[in-house]
Amino acid sequence: MPSSGPEGSLNPEDLQRLVTLEMPYGKYKGRLMADLPGHYLNWFAREGFPKGDIGRLLALMQEIDHNGLSSLLEPLRKR
Numbered sequence: 001m002p003s004s005g006p007e008g009s010l011n012p013e014d015l016q017r018l019v020t021l022e023m024p025y026g027k028y029k030g031r032l033m034a035d036l037p038g039h040y041l042n043w044f045a046r047e048g049f050p051k052g053d054i055g056r057l058l059a060l061m062q063e064i065d066h067n068g069l070s071s072l073l074e075p076l077r078k079r
Contacts, residue, residue: 019076
């Protein structure tokens with residue numbers, strides 16, 4: 001999984017952000033990061049993720065989706 005924290009560990013808040021933060025631009029603007037389609041996430045993986053927080057979260061979501069782990073985010077949606 002991508003490095004998410006200063007020590008390279010996963011930040012639990014990032015998982016919550018995937019189910020609350022909307023994509024700020026592009027074809028899927030306004031859609032929750034956790035709901036972005038796999039082909040879109042894979043496009044970023046091939047072409048390069050944006051710099052900064054959004055790119056880091058997109059990379060995390062791509063890893064989750066690619067490994068078939070999207071269902072692990074479901075309990076976080078109910079918070």
